[in-house]
Amino acid sequence: MKVMLDIKDSKAGFVMGLLQRLPFVKAKPLSKFQAKVLEDVGDAVNEMHLIKKGRLAAKDAEDLFREL
Known part of the structure; x- marks a missing residue:
């Protein structure tokens, strides 16, 4: 299962440290661009x-093209 979390920047290091210590969890941070996409x-x-x-x-x- 995949889960996306929204964590305050000030707490991100702490949460990532916890997740990475769990042998059954693969955690990697996303860039701001990746998160926005x-x-x-x-x-x-x-x-x-x-x-x-x-x-x-x-x-x-046609309305969609005009918005671009």
């Missing part, structure tokens, strides 16, 4: 689920 992808997936369920209106492709 994962968060954005997760948001996009959630939006797609809402669109498929009819709870959110889909945007027209």
Whole structure:
């Protein structure tokens, strides 16, 4: 199982030290860019689920291009 944690920078070293001492846990920090990409992808997936369920209106492709 994979888990993403959001930890204050001031406590990150402590938590990473604890996790790395556990033989059954592989822990590696993400860069700010990697964390942002994962968060954005997760948001996009959630939006797609809402669109498929009819709870959110889909945007027209032309509107998406105008936003870029």
